[in-house]
Amino acid sequence: MTAPTPLRVLYAGTPETAVPVLHALLDSPHEVVGVLTRPDAPVGRRRVLTPSPVAIVAEEAGLPVLKADRLRGPEGADALQAIRALEADVAVVVAYGALVPAEALQIPRHGWLNLHFSALPAYRGAAPVQRAVMAGETEIAADVFQLEEGLDTGPVFARLTRPVAADETAGAVLTDLAERGGPLVIDVLDRLAAGTAMATPQRGEPSHAPKLTAADGLVDPARPAAEVAARINGVTPEPGAWGWLTADDGAAPARFKLDGVAPVRAGDDGWPSALDAAVPGQILVAAKAAWLRTAGGAVRLSRVQPAGRKLMPAADWARGAAAGAALLAGEALAHHEEQARQEAAARAAAREAARNAAAQDEEARA
Incomplete structure (x- = not known):
């Protein structure tokens, strides 16, 4: 029996969490034809512009690297053109950091796959592991699902689960899931290449995991x-x-x-x-x-x-x-927080009054 033809893969990711899946792709039979990541960002006290962890690995591997803040509107036009030129069969995204518009979703013939760190539809959003640990969950999952225009709404191809200990931090759990996610993604790609991949619609009541402050x-x-x-x-x-x-x-x-x-x-x-x-x-x-x-x-x-x-x-x-x-x-804590809020509001009001007074003085002089 003839082996399936390996897929041409565009990889989209930015932070350290996204590095293990890129390594897994590079070690797989599939061909990484390019990497999409966020632009260089200031790091450290000196605010030195530094490539993302994913960009560093990609450049060391000699891969084409596209750096884009967004894929929507005029700002994303060049990035979309570059993505088309790569002729990828599928895109894999892990914590890229920007929304993928419908125009981009339609470019690869197999669409975009997302590795998300929860059992969808639970904990849709930017901070699923953190919110799950904060909620006292004793088990957490990672899903590979088909990216759609909705926020983490697409059908699920594969899932893994692991227990969460009472003394585990979100950072430790996320690091472990990122490592385990690599083989999960490769398994889905293998099945896509063989024509045997099946995705299941999400079931259950959705919950959300907004970014932490x-x-x-x-x-x-x-x-x-x-x-x-x-x-x-x-x-x-x-x-x-x-x-x-x-x-x-x-x-x-x-x-x-x-x-x-x-x-x-x-x-x-x-x-x-x-x-x-x-x-x-x-x-x-x-x-x-x-x-x-x-x-x-x-x-x-x-x-x-x-x-x-x-x-x-x-x-x-x-x-x-x-x-x-x-x-x-x-x-005592509630009183302190309320007092702090009132003081902050008073400072904001004072700044606004000063700005208005300065504007009135400027108008009077004019």
Whole structure:
């Protein structure tokens, strides 16, 4: 029996998460005819323009690299023309970072395949792994599906699943899924080449996973331990978990970053008795570890970052922390956040008033 003809593949991706699938494609029988990625972006304190991780790998492999911010409208016309010239049979996209318009979807004869890190239609959107970990999901998936104009709506060709441990961060889960996703994509391409690929329409109630903001990382220790741990791990490494640190010295609350935690319920194995008298928000050292007391339990802290300092082992920081070190929790946290919102609104109003006054002065002089 004659082997199927390998496919000509356009690969679209940008961040480190998209690199493993590109490596898998390069190691497969299929031919990568070009790579589409976002333009070079400023990186580091000096804001040096740097190619994306996918662009670096593609250039090292000697592949044609197309750099485009968008594929829609006049700005995307040149990119679409370049994509047509590649004569790809199929496009594979992993975290490219821009919407693919209908005109582009129609160029390859097999369309565009997307590796998405959820069991669709759950967690459609930009941050499926982060939102799933934040929600306390115990299992997470990766799907290869047919890209359509709708947001993550197309039929699914293949799926893999894996468990999520209570102490796993979104970063660790995403790295693992990206590695496992390579063989999944290759399997779908093999079946497309052989004419045996079958896609199944998405079923079930959709949910959405919008991009995270810094506000998503704010921790309220008045919540249960499992919920607190899920939030912290879900926003690690980006945008990062944080709280408002206070102490008995009367200083104003300061931002305090938390990095990696594991939850323990009161009375469970591993529960230090020293935590019994602690209140939600209190941070203390017990059983050679640093703990953040929560409602009904605690989370064991891995690393922390006080304001103006670098990440450090949590236990080392806690041993030298000021007396009464604690994160704002419950009503105290809500009051602090409301006060901060009011102050921000007042500053914005003052700036607007100053701009209006300056404009009126300019008109008067004219």
